[in-house]
Amino acid sequence: MLGIAARPVQEAQGERGVVIQPYRGYGSHSEVFLIGRVFRQSKPDPELGRGVLLTNLRDIGRRITRRAVPNAVVTARFYGAEETVTTDQDGYFRVHLSPALPLRLDRSWHTMELTLPQPHAVRAQAEIFIPPESCRYVVISDIDDTVMHTGVANKLRMLWRLFVEDAQTRVAFPGVGALYRALHAGASGDQQNPMLYVSRAPWGIYEVLEEFFDRHGIPVGPILFLREWGVSWTSPLPRKAADHKRELIHNMLALFSDLPFILIGDSGQHDPEIYRQIVEEHPGRVLAVYIRNVSRDPKRVREIEDLAKAVAGAGSSLVLAADSVAMAEHAVSLGLVSPEAVSEVRNERTATDPTMPESQTYRVQRSTPTRTAEAVAQGDLQDLVGSGSEPMPPNVIVETEAREKPKEP
Numbered sequence: 001m002l003g004i005a006a007r008p009v010q011e012a013q014g015e016r017g018v019v020i021q022p023y024r025g026y027g028s029h030s031e032v033f034l035i036g037r038v039f040r041q042s043k044p045d046p047e048l049g050r051g052v053l054l055t056n057l058r059d060i061g062r063r064i065t066r067r068a069v070p071n072a073v074v075t076a077r078f079y080g081a082e083e084t085v086t087t088d089q090d091g092y093f094r095v096h097l098s099p100a101l102p103l104r105l106d107r108s109w110h111t112m113e114l115t116l117p118q119p120h121a122v123r124a125q126a127e128i129f130i131p132p133e134s135c136r137y138v139v140i141s142d143i144d145d146t147v148m149h150t151g152v153a154n155k156l157r158m159l160w161r162l163f164v165e166d167a168q169t170r171v172a173f174p175g176v177g178a179l180y181r182a183l184h185a186g187a188s189g190d191q192q193n194p195m196l197y198v199s200r201a202p203w204g205i206y207e208v209l210e211e212f213f214d215r216h217g218i219p220v221g222p223i224l225f226l227r228e229w230g231v232s233w234t235s236p237l238p239r240k241a242a243d244h245k246r247e248l249i250h251n252m253l254a255l256f257s258d259l260p261f262i263l264i265g266d267s268g269q270h271d272p273e274i275y276r277q278i279v280e281e282h283p284g285r286v287l288a289v290y291i292r293n294v295s296r297d298p299k300r301v302r303e304i305e306d307l308a309k310a311v312a313g314a315g316s317s318l319v320l321a322a323d324s325v326a327m328a329e330h331a332v333s334l335g336l337v338s339p340e341a342v343s344e345v346r347n348e349r350t351a352t353d354p355t356m357p358e359s360q361t362y363r364v365q366r367s368t369p370t371r372t373a374e375a376v377a378q379g380d381l382q383d384l385v386g387s388g389s390e391p392m393p394p395n396v397i398v399e400t401e402a403r404e405k406p407k408e409p
Helices: 002-010 052-064 155-163 176-185 203-215 244-255 271-281 298-313 324-333 340-352 369-377 380-385
Strands: 013-015 018-022 025-027 032-040 073-078 081-086 092-097 109-116 122-129 138-142 195-202 223-227 261-266 286-292 317-321 361-366 395-400
Touching (some): 018 109, 018 122, 032 073, 032 109, 032 122, 073 092, 138 176, 138 244, 176 195, 176 340, 195 203, 195 244, 203 223, 244 271, 261 271, 271 298, 298 317, 298 380, 317 324, 324 340, 324 395, 361 369, 361 380, 369 395, 380 395
Parallel strands (some): 025 122, 138 261, 195 223, 261 286, 286 317
Antiparallel strands (some): 013 018, 013 122, 073 109, 109 122
16 A cells, blocks of 8 residues: 555656656547646655665655645647646646647557756656547546445545545446456457546546556546645645536547547436536437446436436437446447457456346337437336345436348348
């Protein structure tokens, strides 16, 4: 635990106390985005010794006492383009530029060079993900209570898991790693579909989440947090970011304007409301919405019902899933992942929790999108959500019945 907490200090890109910390960026062939931070980090004290325990404790102390460097001028260079940006009061900087030269087509991760001349010359390299020509869709996934157990509905539990638990003690939902690997690979196995993650967490636990993703075999992507919490002794409360997630998804839809999207979230907080607005405002852009069922609160069921009506009316699909297997089975039925994905997700799920029972799957299906939405409005979804037995709620799929394709002459 101490080693994981100390690792960001040991791997920081900088010298003489000044560090450039870039987070993974993303973009297209026409524009790219990156967020990073500049801060001061104290030098190691040789008087504390060289033992592993003392070194980790020393580096954790250096991490706690980091100080933001405001108004620092950072220069970004990427495929012949150059941009100079200035850090804000918390040391964060944002890069948005358009490549001036053609990108290499033999890779999806590209390198951006970052330099800081003052107060000390510092160089760093950032990773930028740009989807290759083989990709077929974009996945936007929440993290909290969607990929890992966070307990966002319980604020005290959420804060404990955010700031105290390390990557090793954080628990992934069974089968989520295999499911996300299948979505990233796509039906052909080599699509490299973009995986974009969002979270309510602060930037300060970025490295812990990186370690968590690696530990559970979840495909890496730009981990895009919603909040710059700005927590300090003088400002102990996080800043509000009610609309940041919605704005972020809108920006991604505009950036990848030629690709459809898959939205993955949970029923515990505001994902159903946000996704409903996205579906309504961008008709035809969402292939499917997967909601992990983590709450039976009647209010949350009503919000999911509103989402289901919007999704059904748009001719898309909604899966309210108690486990990852149901999501994989539906993704196979749409041709989004290979048929082998179901057994891979089931095997990983069983290996993680062999006692976990499988949930029953029910469907709300009608012949047209309008009739499917009407069935949801009449209470069909609510009736099915309440029909499952403890401890596992049922899986419910809302979609229009597939019509048989006419035979070719």
